[in-house]
Amino acid sequence: ILKSKMNEYSFFLYLCTLKQNIMTKLQKSIDKRNALIKATIELVNNNGFHATPMSKIAKMANVSPATIYLYFENKQDLVNQTYLEVKTKYTDFVFNTYDENTSIKTGFELIWKRIAEFNINECEYSFFLTQCNNTPIIDEPSRQEGIKHLQPLLDLWKRGKDEGVIKPISDYILYAYSINPISSLMMAQKLGQFQLTKANTEEAFLTAWDSIKL
Secondary structure, eight states: OHHHHHHHHHHHHHHHHHHHHHHHHHHHHHHHHHHHHHHHHHHHHHHOSTTOOHHHHHHHHTSOHHHHHHHOSSHHHHHHHHHHHHHHHHHHHHTTTOOTTSOHHHHHHHHHHHHHHHHHHOHHHHHHHHHHHHSTTSOHHHHHHHHHTTHHHHHHHHHHHHTTOBOSSOHHHHHHHHTHHHHHHHHHHHTTSOOOOHHHHHHHHHHHHHHHBO
């Protein structure tokens, strides 16, 4: 009986050790992938897409170039997946406190100011998204998937149009006039040319709202 219990205990220890080893390897794998994502963002922001070879990404992430292909098919896949991950972080933050039952102006104000807050506090993410949104460095399926992440804002605008509060124009135009300027202000602040104070933020929001409301 004692021998049987010792065998059971030994097997239990073996399973615990095996589980720990698997978890350690899994964490190392996650860490490597995260390092590649981080390196991609930094290098694309600083050098642009075409001046960012896989070898540089691997070197900055402290992995071998071959390791990249364990996680991504190629450079385009790496950038696409990086874009979607950053877009998810962005929209998770922006819509975290949004209530779809609020009024059109109140809902838009909350979303707009959360976007401004994200852009100020997460400059590297914001700049990377701006590059992806305004240049052809991501493929069209990824771009369309990214647009889906904005669905709460698009739904708000649709409701606003239906209620006669928002101008009945293309969502692309609404976005260009009310959301895109936030990136310009963020860049100006990053360069030390402008300070997005509380008063300036309020003025910028009202200007954005005036550009899309009826």
